[in-house]
Amino acid sequence: MSTETPSAATNAAQPDANTAQPDATTAQPHATTGRPDAEPAAAQPSAPPSIHLRAIITWLAIFPLVAIGMLALAPVWADWHPVLRALLLTVIVVPLAVYLVVPRLLAGYGRLRRRAAATRR
Template identity: 60%
Template sequence: MPAAMPSIHRRALITWLAIFPLVCLGQVGLSPVVDELPLVVSALILTVVVVPVAVYVVVPFLLKANARISRRPDARR
């Protein structure tokens, strides 16, 4: 039986835990490239990099970690 999806609040926290560090790293890593560009263009470039990494790599990893933690016998319900 597949694990139940976490609550919307837990999914929001997991998403934030994925996005926040990626945005910080993306801003630092892309700053030499996007510093002189308009804000909208630099935000576009940042999101083109961050969103796929979050959706395809980081969020699935965090959801699997959450499922492992939730299945532990001593996990609170």
């Protein structure tokens, strides 16, 4: 003989109110990403810039940094050996270019390409 009360038996057969049950109002997972709130993915990701364009963008980042660095450090390193000057300048310029300037220039180039592609459509 069971010790459960009739109300407990009927509650066991019914789903718990805390258990999520899919219905028409529940967001369905996105077909591509599987996330329910995901926006549709872009039709085609753009190709990275060519090696020639990346070289130009890198030069556009490096040249002003080197020119400004040479002018700013001229009073400090007037009597230094040229190798030490180059060492100090590259220690400053390379991280600035790699982590700040080049990524921003590439992002700007990507925005220009997307804008140009959108106007062509």
